[in-house]
Amino acid sequence: MTSLDDFKKTYFEECGELLDQLYAGLADIAEGRGDNETLHAVFRAVHSIKGGGGAFGFARLVSFAHAFETLLDMMRDGRIGATPEVAALLVRATDTLSDLIDAARTGQERPPGFEAELVQALQAAAGGDTPAPRHDQAPAEANEPAGTTRYCIRFAPHPDLFQRANDPLLLIRALKRLGPVAVEPDLARLPDLSAIDPEQAYLAWTIHLATASPRTAVEEVFEFAADDCDLSIALEPDADTGAAAARAESAVTGKANPAAQPTPGRTSEAAGEQPHSIRVDVEKVDRVVNLVGELVISQAALAQFGQSLPPDLCPALLNGLETLSQHLRELQESVMAIRAQPVKSVFSRMPRLVRELASQLGKEVRLVVTGEATEIDKTVIEQLADPLTHLLRNALDHGIESPELREANGKPRQGTVHLGAEQRSGRILIEIADDGQGIDRPKLLARARQRGLVAKDAVPTEEEIDNLVFAPGLSTATNVSQVSGRGVGMDVVKRNMQALGGRIIIESRSGTGSRFILSLPLTLAILDGMTVAVGQQTYIVPITNIVESLRPRRADIHSVVGRGDVLAIRGEYVPLLYLHCAFGVADAETDPCRGIIVIVEGEGRRRIGLVVDELLGQQQVVVKSLEANYDSVDGIGGATILGNGRVALILDVSGLSANDALAVASRAEPPPPPPPHVLQ
Amino acid sequence: MQSALSQSAAIAGLAAARAAGGTEQTAQFITFTIGAQEYGIDIMVVREIKGWAETTPIPKAPQHMRGVINLRGVIVPIFDLRARFGMGLTEASRMHVVIIVDAGTRTVGLLVDAVSDIISVEPAAVRPVPDLDLAAEDNLLQGLVPLEDRMVTLVSLDGLFRSSAALEAATAAAAAAANLAA
Numbered sequence: 001m002t003s004l005d006d007f008k009k010t011y012f013e014e015c016g017e018l019l020d021q022l023y024a025g026l027a028d029i030a031e032g033r034g035d036n037e038t039l040h041a042v043f044r045a046v047h048s049i050k051g052g053g054g055a056f057g058f059a060r061l062v063s064f065a066h067a068f069e070t071l072l073d074m075m076r077d078g079r080i081g082a083t084p085e086v087a088a089l090l091v092r093a094t095d096t097l098s099d100l101i102d103a104a105r106t107g108q109e110r111p112p113g114f115e116a117e118l119v120q121a122l123q124a125a126a127g128g129d130t131p132a133p134r135h136d137q138a139p140a141e142a143n144e145p146a147g148t149t150r151y152c153i154r155f156a157p158h159p160d161l162f163q164r165a166n167d168p169l170l171l172i173r174a175l176k177r178l179g180p181v182a183v184e185p186d187l188a189r190l191p192d193l194s195a196i197d198p199e200q201a202y203l204a205w206t207i208h209l210a211t212a213s214p215r216t217a218v219e220e221v222f223e224f225a226a227d228d229c230d231l232s233i234a235l236e237p238d239a240d241t242g243a244a245a246a247r248a249e250s251a252v253t254g255k256a257n258p259a260a261q262p263t264p265g266r267t268s269e270a271a272g273e274q275p276h277s278i279r280v281d282v283e284k285v286d287r288v289v290n291l292v293g294e295l296v297i298s299q300a301a302l303a304q305f306g307q308s309l310p311p312d313l314c315p316a317l318l319n320g321l322e323t324l325s326q327h328l329r330e331l332q333e334s335v336m337a338i339r340a341q342p343v344k345s346v347f348s349r350m351p352r353l354v355r356e357l358a359s360q361l362g363k364e365v366r367l368v369v370t371g372e373a374t375e376i377d378k379t380v381i382e383q384l385a386d387p388l389t390h391l392l393r394n395a396l397d398h399g400i401e402s403p404e405l406r407e408a409n410g411k412p413r414q415g416t417v418h419l420g421a422e423q424r425s426g427r428i429l430i431e432i433a434d435d436g437q438g439i440d441r442p443k444l445l446a447r448a449r450q451r452g453l454v455a456k457d458a459v460p461t462e463e464e465i466d467n468l469v470f471a472p473g474l475s476t477a478t479n480v481s482q483v484s485g486r487g488v489g490m491d492v493v494k495r496n497m498q499a500l501g502g503r504i505i506i507e508s509r510s511g512t513g514s515r516f517i518l519s520l521p522l523t524l525a526i527l528d529g530m531t532v533a534v535g536q537q538t539y540i541v542p543i544t545n546i547v548e549s550l551r552p553r554r555a556d557i558h559s560v561v562g563r564g565d566v567l568a569i570r571g572e573y574v575p576l577l578y579l580h581c582a583f584g585v586a587d588a589e590t591d592p593c594r595g596i597i598v599i600v601e602g603e604g605r606r607r608i609g610l611v612v613d614e615l616l617g618q619q620q621v622v623v624k625s626l627e628a629n630y631d632s633v634d635g636i637g638g639a640t641i642l643g644n645g646r647v648a649l650i651l652d653v654s655g656l657s658a659n660d661a662l663a664v665a666s667r668a669e670p671p672p673p674p675p676p677h678v679l680q
Numbered sequence: 681m682q683s684a685l686s687q688s689a690a691i692a693g694l695a696a697a698r699a700a701g702g703t704e705q706t707a708q709f710i711t712f713t714i715g716a717q718e719y720g721i722d723i724m725v726v727r728e729i730k731g732w733a734e735t736t737p738i739p740k741a742p743q744h745m746r747g748v749i750n751l752r753g754v755i756v757p758i759f760d761l762r763a764r765f766g767m768g769l770t771e772a773s774r775m776h777v778v779i780i781v782d783a784g785t786r787t788v789g790l791l792v793d794a795v796s797d798i799i800s801v802e803p804a805a806v807r808p809v810p811d812l813d814l815a816a817e818d819n820l821l822q823g824l825v826p827l828e829d830r831m832v833t834l835v836s837l838d839g840l841f842r843s844s845a846a847l848e849a850a851t852a853a854a855a856a857a858a859n860l861a862a
């Protein structure tokens with residue numbers, strides 16, 4: 001990857017953050033909470049997007065951002081008020097800006113004229129009460145006389161120009177794009193070779209430019225460097241324009257920036273923002289997280305050892321161990337907090353989605369977002385966008401009724417969707433609630449029966465019916481719309497949640513709405529596990545997969561020819577998987593009635609009963625990769641290190657379910673446990 | 681045979697170039713024993729040597745894969761070289777030794793009987809492995825080094841840890857070739 005690609009990547013990352021800020025600021029403005037500072041922040045965001053875009057030559061993006069910025073600038077000056085119409089326009093402009101950024105990133109250009117209408121709207125809004133077009137804001141085709149003008153530009157960078165990420169060469173090249181240039185370097189400040197600091201700018205230039213572009217275009221080239229150089233732009237004395245002599249005096253010095261440049265308030269603030277955050281590679285943080293995980297393991301081993309000592313032998317040592325464990329807990333929390341990010345970064349994308357969907361569906365919907373500041377592991381956040389999108393689509397399409405129907409049912413025309421996040425005892429709960437019609441259980445059940453997902457005579461509980469929402473290919477939508485109805489989305493939600501070790505709870509009341517609650521672990525690096533013993537081996541079963549565990553009655557174990565053993569439980573037959581057979585462990589309990597059956601549920605809600613010797617206890621484990629130094633193994637999700645330093649394997653329940661056949665095959669090999677009373 | 685010779689010479693040369701402080705052409709090898717045989721492995725890939733400790737077996741692994749250990753927080757698989765060479769499983773005890781090596785991007789452990797020596801080898805001293813009827817297993821070995829009263833077999837890590845898929849493919853190809861010849 002070239003360094004330019006690196007810069008682009010960083011730029012687009014920043015664009016994402018800036019867009020989030022933009023949406024957040026605009027939401028404040030729309031709700032009347034915005035003050036001048038909000039407006040400044042919004043302006044800065046657009047301005048930064050424009051600036052970076054200019055450096056990479058994204059012309060469409062830049063010209064659109066320019067129009068956007070012009071309107072914002074006038075609002076900032078108080079010449080245009082933040083009326084609801086203007087606020088709505090700004091939000092639409094941000095949507096388009098986001099689209100243009102996407103286009104620039106993917107290289108898939110939007111059709112010509114995609115943004116034209118909005119540019120006009122922005123210009124109209126800005127132009128409405130503009131006293132006079134200020135040259136620094138005028139679009140490129142502005143008011144300077146056509147024909148070639150000759151400028152003499154004196155460009156003397158301050159010594160620290162390079163530190164501000166400016167490059168004179170790029171600036172001069174940019175000028176060259178405006179017309180032919182002749183450059184005379186000024187070496188007066190260049191010290192002796194031995195005294196040169198390569199990171200300082202010593203050279204100055206006099207640039208003669210002949211261009212048909214207006215003066216603003218020339219000024220724009222230096223827009224981002226103007227603070228870091230002494231700049232004067234004058235017409236050439238011998239210029240053939242009549243106005244030359246008059247204009248020559250109106251040199252713009254470095255301080256008299258175009259108005260788009262920082263106001264004093266902004267510069268001081270920008271400088272003040274810097275030390276508050278640093279950009280760190282996630283990998284570096286992960287290494288620290290791993291190391292802390294190791295510390296926790298060593299500490300656990302030490303503590304175990306300490307407990308075996310007589311308490312009066314060395315009280316100072318035991319006290320020390322106690323303090324150590326407290327500090328470690330704090331350290332672990334702090335490190336996890338570094339990886340954590342506010343859910344805002346994904347929540348902030350949702351208002352746009354809801355807005356667009358609502359207008360597409362002809363519904364009136366208000367999105368209420370709460371708990372955006374709740375922090376959650378970065379990797380979890382990245383996996384959240386898809387499920388949230390699908391759940392919101394579902395809420396809008398299936399939940400919220402049309403305005404007419406709502407009125408007829410005595411509800412306000414405008415439906416409300418609530419998107420909230422909160423932390424509760426080591427897990428994050430994310431809630432998507434709507435005040436729509438709720439899940440249509442009879443219809444859902446009928447559809448499921450039709451498709452053979454539920455037996456004709458089975459009577460599922462309400463909870464079980466609700467969970468059918470996640471069955472792939474099942475939808476109660478009568479028509480497949482562009483929005484949803486193919487029955488794919490919710491299936492994705494379920495799968496994403498499982499991959500994250502999360503659970504979904506559905507609460508639905510007919511006529512008053514439904515609530516989907518996603519319960520997620522705070523981090524993926526640590527997992528809640530049940531430690532089980534099989535022979536001499538210890539395995540970890542992720543708690544999120546466990547439905548229940550029990551010691552069966554012999555009468556409940558049945559042998560099905562060719563399919564191995566099944567456990568009869570509450571009228572359901574759960575296939576059994578003898579872990580010692582599947583994993584080839586010697587000296588394990590072969591009789592399920594003397595061991596324990598752990599019923600687990602993997603992908604696709606398939607349940608299997610794992611036969612293990614005994615449950616050893618529940619504990620948090622640090623997840624380690626097995627693939628780093630070995631191959632991936634079906635049925636094994638990773639490994640962890642126990643307090644005694646030994647490695648224990650973490651089961652991947654979905655991988656095990658897929659291997660039922662294998663389990664059956666190996667089940668046949670050892671002599672099966674005598675089932676004497678099966679037919680009692 | 682010609683190509684095998686030049687290949688081993690190239691590998692030995694490469695190792696020598698990497699060996700800091702060694703003379704220009706010589707490479708250093710750590711030698712270890714399995715049974716009565718003495719083997720050598722490039723010293724530059726050896727990270728550490730430690731005593732055998734109980735491993736956690738991995739399900740569905742080949743027989744020579746003895747399981748994984750915790751090496752200061754990293755999960756490291758241990759391979760039984762005796763079994764890999766088709767001489768049966770090692771009855772591992774505390775006296776046995778695990779050599780931790782860097783095999784490409786991975787860190788793995790080799791279970792051997794004992795570590796014996798460090799030898800410096802001139803590339804010219806490396807003899808090609810005689811062409812035995814072990815088509816698929818040929819690439820496990822890099823060459824033979826005759827010393828005064830003994831012989832050290834240089835082990836090729838690349839050959840040991842090529843993915844099993846590649847190994848199977850090679851075996852299948854060899855079998856096909858054999859069929860063709862017959």
